[in-house]
Amino acid sequence: DQQVKQNSPSLSVQEGRISILNCDYTNSMFDYFLWYKKYPAEGPTFLISISSIKDKNEDGRFTVFLNKSAKHLSLHIVPSQPGDSAVYFCAASDTDKLIFGTGTRLQVFP
Amino acid sequence: GAGVSQSPSNKVTEKGKDVELRCDPISGHTALYWYRQSLGQGLEFLIYFQGNSAPDKSGLPSDRFSAERTGGSVSTLTIQRTQQEDSAVYLCASSLSGSPRGYTFGSGTRLTVV
Numbered sequence: 001d002q003q004v005k006q007n008s009p010s011l012s013v014q015e016g017r018i019s020i021l022n023c024d025y026t027n028s029m030f031d032y033f034l035w036y037k038k039y040p041a042e043g044p045t046f047l048i049s050i051s052s053i054k055d056k057n058e059d060g061r062f063t064v065f066l067n068k069s070a071k072h073l074s075l076h077i078v079p080s081q082p083g084d085s086a087v088y089f090c091a092a093s094d095t096d097k098l099i100f101g102t103g104t105r106l107q108v109f110p
Numbered sequence: 111g112a113g114v115s116q117s118p119s120n121k122v123t124e125k126g127k128d129v130e131l132r133c134d135p136i137s138g139h140t141a142l143y144w145y146r147q148s149l150g151q152g153l154e155f156l157i158y159f160q161g162n163s164a165p166d167k168s169g170l171p172s173d174r175f176s177a178e179r180t181g182g183s184v185s186t187l188t189i190q191r192t193q194q195e196d197s198a199v200y201l202c203a204s205s206l207s208g209s210p211r212g213y214t215f216g217s218g219t220r221l222t223v224v
Contacts, residue, residue, distance in 0.1 A: 044153070
């Protein structure tokens with residue numbers, strides 16, 4: 001069963017607008033969450049993370065929000081740029097590994 | 111090395127053949143992970159190494175899959191008697207201390223079984 005879920009397989013956003021990518025998880029024991037970005041033919045690269053003791057972490061144009069009661073996190077990108085077009089994976093830290101969601105393909109158009 | 115290196119980058123094999131995929135982690139990284147991404151799927155965990163031992167093999171989908179790591183460095187993922195459903199991108203990642211919070215991924219091996 002999927003412990004980390006990204007229910008939107010794709011998202012299309014106009015340049016300059018906000019992109020919001022969502023992620024849900026089922027295991028309340030997860031204590032650390034990450035977002036990775038993946039371009040075609042490349043490995044995923046780390047983008048931003050958040051500990052379960054926080055509800056928000058910001059890094060430049062990227063902000064991750066965590067709602068523990070809802071077991072939900074989201075990634076906000078503002079303003080969105082064409083170079084942000086990629087697949088975004090949310091991940092949760094298990095004891096010895098990361099568990100990834102299925103990814104959301106973001107397309108930012110001019 | 112500067113990054114995680116995987117070879118080959120692409121592999122086409124006939125159904126029933128064995129394949130070996132190689133991962134060369136970042137020097138000094140003690141933890142090494144194998145994942146795969148099938149078409150339309152997320153990153154599926156396969157196996158985790160800490161040094162040369164594999165404390166978590168829970169993701170290996172069948173006994174046709176095996177992996178080893180020698181010298182605390184290079185790892186080889188072997189798939190025996192490949193099937194079409196094995197077609198996927200196989201990704202390797204390493205991290206410095208075994209914490210899953212600092213993965214660096216390689217570019218992956220795209221395996222196609224025909």
